[in-house]
Amino acid sequence: MIELDRRLFLKSAALIGCSAAAHPLMTSMTFAALPSDNRLVVIILRGAMDGLDAIQPYGDPMLAKLRRNISTGPDNGALDLDGFYALHPRLGPLMPLWEKGELAFAHAVSTPYRDKRSHFDGQDLLEAGTGNDLPVDWRIGGWLNRLLQAMPGTTAETAYAVGLEQMKILTGEAAHLGWAPKSSLDLSPQAQMLLDHVYHDDPMFRDAARDAFRISAEAGETARGKGPTADEAALGAFAASRLNGAARIAAFSIGGWDSHANQGPVIGRALDKLAASILALRDGLGQNWGSTTVLAMTEFGRTVRENGSNGTDHGTGGAMLMAGGAIQGGKAFGDWPGLRDGDLYADRDLMPTRDIRAYAAWAMRGLFGTERETLERAIFPGLDLGQDPRMLA
Template identity: 55%
Template sequence: MINIPPSPSARWSARLSRRSFLTRSGLIGCSLAASPLLTPVSFAAAPWDTRLVVIILRGGMDAIDVVQPYGDPAYAGLRSTLMGGPEHGALDLDGYFALHPALAPLMPLWKAEQLGFIHAVSTPYRNKRSHFDGQDLLEAGTPGLHQRRDGWLNRLLQVTPGVEARTAFAIGQGEMKLLQGAAPVSDWSPDAQMSLSPQAERLAGLMMEQDPLFHSALSEALDLAESTTEDAMVGAGGRMGQGPRRPRPHQRIASYAAQQLRGESRIAAFSINGWDTHNRQTGALKRALRRLSETILTLHGDLGPGIWDKTAVVAMTEFGRTVRENGTGGTDHGTGGAMVLAGGAIKGGRVHGQWPGLAEAQLFDRRDLMPTGDVRAQMGWIMRGMIGTDHQAISDVIFPGVELGSDPGLLRG
C-alpha cells in the first residue's frame, strides 16, 4: 500500500445565500452544464473481478495546464499568466511534461506507476464547442450528435452476460447519460435540489452558453456552490475548531463508490465539475484539480490494496481548451484534451499518446491542441483489457464505427 498523506483542505471566504446562488446559477449558461448540484453517480454489478471507475470532468479541462508540455519550443510563447513547467512550481514528470502543482498529492501514485495521462485526445466532436453537445457526444460515444439515446457504458453492460443492477448514487436531479439504456442500473439521489427543473436549467444553458458576458461569472458560481454545500455540511458536523470537518461532497461520492466496489459492484461512473475556466483560470483550475486529487486519493485509500490493484480509474472531458490564454487569464473552448488514468491496473508513470506539437501550423484550426487520438478507442482498449470485451462488440455496438488501431498499452500486462 502506498503511503499518501491526505490532501490539504482549501478555505473559502466567499459566502452566498441559497436564494442568491440560485438566482445567479439560473443566469449563467456555462455553469449549468457543470453545476456541482447536477452531478450523478451510478454503479452496476457485473461478473468479472476487475473494477472500472469512469469520471466525467464537466466543463472542458485544460490539458495543457494540467499536463504542461514545457519541453515544447512553442509553449513559452503561448501563455504568460498560465506559464507552467518546473520553473513555475510544476512537478517534472519526464523531462518534457510537468504536472500542475495542485496534483502534487498524486505524485506518489505517479512514482508507483499507478497514475498516468493520455495527451492530445478528443471525441469526434469538432468546431461548435458547446458543453451540452460535447458532453452528449462524449457520453453517447457516437461519431455524431443525436445518433444514439443510450450511453456507451450502458451498451458495455448490454453486451456483457450476467449483469445485475446495484445501488447507484446521484447528486441532484441530473442524469448520467453515460449509463442510460436497456441494461439494469439503479440510481439514488440525496436531498440536494435545485429550484429550476432540469428542463428549465438546460434551456437557460443553451440560451446563455455562447454569451461572453456570462463567462466571467462561471468560476465564481461554481466556487460559491461548493462553499454553500460545505457550509451546510460543517453546520451538521461542527464548526471549525469544534470537531472534525465532514468530507466534502466529492470525497463522500468517492468513498461511497469504494464501498460499493469492495462488494459486488464492478463499475462506477460519476462527474467532477468546475472545469470551464474562461477567466481567472489559475484559481479555478487549482480548485477543480484539488477535487480530482482528493477523489482519486479517497478511492485509493477506501478501496484498499487488494481492490485498488485491480482497478482502473479513467477521467475524461468533453473537449480541451485553446492553447493561447485569453485576455482575462483564462482559456476558451477548444478541441484536443487529455485523459487521466489511475489505479493499480493501469500502466502509469508515463504520458501516453502522440504529442502533435504547439507550433501554429500544428494546431487544430490554428487555435486548439490537435487531437491525435480518440478517447473512444482508448476506452475501448481499457474495456478489452479489464473486462475482455470482444473487439467487434466495441467497434460495432459500444462505440459504433470507432477505429481501435493498435493496443496503446494503457494497462499492466
C-alpha cells in the first residue's frame, strides 16, 4: 500500500485543474521548467552555517587567536585554496571541483537581517528575499516564485520543491511541483493495474503516476544502505533527474548547522551532507552540469569568537558556496573585512560587506537574462545590485 506520509503531491493544483488535487501521487522538492538551457539550484542551509569554519580565512592572523579550540588552517587538516582561505577537510570531496573551476564562494555576506538572530526569522527573510521588515509578508511569496512570475513560458514543471520540509522560497502565485525522496510507493501489481485503468484516458496523470513509481524505486535504491548522507544524495540525484528534463530551477534544504557546542562533529556531519548533495547533482546532471549554477545559502553566520562549549553562537556575516560548470570557480568573491576588534560587527560578528541577495540576483541575470529593474524592485524589493561580481563563466 502507499505510505500516506511519503507521497507525491501537486502544489498549486488549482492552477492546473481540480482533478490534480484528487490524484494520489502528487509532494516537497522545488523545481521550475524554463525557456532556457541554463539551470539554477538553491540549497538552503538551515541552522546558520559557520562560514569561518567551512571556508577558513586562515591568512587572517586573528582567526587562530579567536578560535584556539576550533581547528583552523592547513596545519590542522584544512585544504589550502589560495594562500589565504582553506576548505574544511570534510568538504575535501569538493576539492576537484575547485581545481576545475567549478567551486567558488563569497565571504562576509548576509541578508538585511540584523541583531535579533532568530533562526526562524532569519530563514524566513532569506527565503522571502525582502528587507528587514518583520514579520515577513508571505502574500508576495518567496523570491524564486517571483522569478517564475517574471519569466515568460513557465509551467508547473518549471519549478520543483524537493524534500519533506516546506520550501517557502517557492511559495507564491506561480505553480510548481514537489517530490520527497523518502517516498515509498509500494503498490501491488494489481493496484498499479487499477491506477492505470482509472487514469487510462487522462494521459497527464497516467504518465505522472508511472513516472512517480519509477522515480520512487530509483531513489530507494540510491538511498538504501548508503549511510548518513544517503538522503542528501537522493535529493541531489532526483533534482538532477528533473533538471535533465523540463525543469530548470530546483531548491532543497539541508539542516544540522546549529553548532553552539562541540562544533567539530556538528559541522562535520553537515558538511558531509552538503558535499554529497553537490556531487550527486554533478554526477546526475552529466553534460548539463556545464550549464548549472548551485547556490548554497544560510540565514546568517556565527560569532567570530568561540564560546565556552567549543562552539559558536548566532552571528551576522557568513559565507555562501557556489558550484557548477556555469560559474567562474576556483576563486573567492567579495571583500574581506578583517577580524580585528574594530572590524567586527557589534564587536562579535563578521562584518557583512555585501548583501547575499545580490549574488543570487546576478546569477539570475546571467542565467536567465532577468532585467535589473525587475530584480531590484520585484524579485528582491529594495535591493541595490551593485557591480557585477562576474561569478558566471
